[in-house]
Amino acid sequence: MRDTSPTRRIWRGLGHAGFVILLALATAWAATALYIQLTGPVRIAALVALGLAFLAILILRFQKRRHAWAGFAVAVLAVGGWYQTIQPRQDRDWAADVAHGVSGVVAGDQVRLSNVRNFDWTSDSAATPRWESRSYDLSKLESVDMLTSTWGDPNIAHLIVSFGFAGGEHVAFSVEIRRESDEVFSSIGGFFRQFELVLIAADEADIVKLRTNYRGEDVHRFPVKLDAAQRRALLLRYIAFGNELAEAPVFYNTVTANCASTVYGLVQVIKPDMPLDSRLLFSGQLPEYIDELGGLPGDMPMDQRRKLAAISAVAKTVQPGQDFSGLIRGQ
Numbered sequence: 001m002r003d004t005s006p007t008r009r010i011w012r013g014l015g016h017a018g019f020v021i022l023l024a025l026a027t028a029w030a031a032t033a034l035y036i037q038l039t040g041p042v043r044i045a046a047l048v049a050l051g052l053a054f055l056a057i058l059i060l061r062f063q064k065r066r067h068a069w070a071g072f073a074v075a076v077l078a079v080g081g082w083y084q085t086i087q088p089r090q091d092r093d094w095a096a097d098v099a100h101g102v103s104g105v106v107a108g109d110q111v112r113l114s115n116v117r118n119f120d121w122t123s124d125s126a127a128t129p130r131w132e133s134r135s136y137d138l139s140k141l142e143s144v145d146m147l148t149s150t151w152g153d154p155n156i157a158h159l160i161v162s163f164g165f166a167g168g169e170h171v172a173f174s175v176e177i178r179r180e181s182d183e184v185f186s187s188i189g190g191f192f193r194q195f196e197l198v199l200i201a202a203d204e205a206d207i208v209k210l211r212t213n214y215r216g217e218d219v220h221r222f223p224v225k226l227d228a229a230q231r232r233a234l235l236l237r238y239i240a241f242g243n244e245l246a247e248a249p250v251f252y253n254t255v256t257a258n259c260a261s262t263v264y265g266l267v268q269v270i271k272p273d274m275p276l277d278s279r280l281l282f283s284g285q286l287p288e289y290i291d292e293l294g295g296l297p298g299d300m301p302m303d304q305r306r307k308l309a310a311i312s313a314v315a316k317t318v319q320p321g322q323d324f325s326g327l328i329r330g331q
Contacts, residue, residue, distance in 0.1 A: 088249035102201035190254030212315035220309035
C-alpha cells in the first residue's frame with residue numbers, strides 16, 4: 001500500500017523541489033555556455049534542444065523519477081562533453097593591443113624580451129602599434145611597483161606590476177584577457193571560456209598612459225618593498241609565465257585566472273606562505289593586503305598612502321617627448 005502520510009508527502013515534495021532547482025540551475029548554466037560559445041542558427045538550434053530536454057526531464061520527474069535522473073545524467077554528459085571540446089588557441093584574429101604576448105630569453109644577468117608593446121595611443125581605442133624587442137640587465141634592477149587601476153567600483157581594480165632599472169627604464173607587466181578583434185570584455189563570458197589569457201609587457205607610456213589619459217581610470221602606484229633577490233625572482237617568474245603561455249595557451253577566468261589571482265601565483269615565488277585572502281577577488285583592496293603583509297615601505301596610514309600613490313592627475317600633464325615614467329614618480 002502506498003504511503004500517503006503527511007511526512008511522506010512533505011519529503012516527496014522536497015525531493016521534487018530539490019530536483020527542479022538542480023535542473024533549473026544546470027539548464028541556466030548550459031544555456032549561458034551555449035549562448036556565449038555558439039552563433040547564428042547553430043545557437044538557436046542548440047538552445048531549442050536544451051529547452052526541449054529541460055521540459056522532457058521535468059515531465060519525467062513527476063511520472064518516472066528514475067527515468068528523470070537518467071535523462072538528467074545523459075544531458076549533463078552531452079553538454080559536458082561538448083564543453084570539453086572548447087580549447088584555448090593561439091591562432092585567432094586577435095584585437096591589436098593583445099595580438100602578441102611577451103616571451104623572453106635569459107642568459108646570466110641579460111634578459112631579452114620579445115613583443116614588448118609600445119603603442120602611441122590617440123584615444124582609448126586607436127593607436128599607432130609598435131611591438132619591440134628590448135634588453136635588460138638584471139644586475140641593474142632597482143625597483144618594483146604595483147599599479148592599480150579602477151574605473152567604477154573602487155573594490156575592483158586592474159593590476160599592473162612594473163620593474164624599474166638604473167637609468168630610469170621601466171617595463172610593466174599586465175595579465176589581461178586576450179580578446180578577438182570583434183569581442184568586448186564580458187565578466188560573464190570570462191566564466192565560460194570566451195577569452196584566452198595573455199601576458200602583456202609594455203612601456204609605461206603605453207599601458208599606464210592608456211588608462212590615465214584616455215580611459216579616464218583612477219591609477220595609483222605603490223612601490224613594493226623587495227630585496228634584490230626577490231625583485232630578480234619575481235621578474236624571472238613573469239618571463240617564465242610569458243614563455244609558458246606562448247607554449248600552451250590557457251583560458252582567462254573571471255575569478256580563478258584573472259590579473260589579481262594570477263599575480264598571487266607569481267608572487268608565491270618570493271613568499272611561498274602568502275595567505276589566501278578575499279582581497280584577491282576584490283582587487284581594489286590589494287594595497288591594504290600587501291601593506292598588512294609588510295610589503296609596502298614606510299609606516300603610514302593607508303589613506304595617506306593612497307593619496308601619495310595617485311598618479312592620474314600628474315599623468316595627464318605629461319607632454320609628448322617628456323619622460324612619462326619619471327614624471328609620474330615626481331622626478
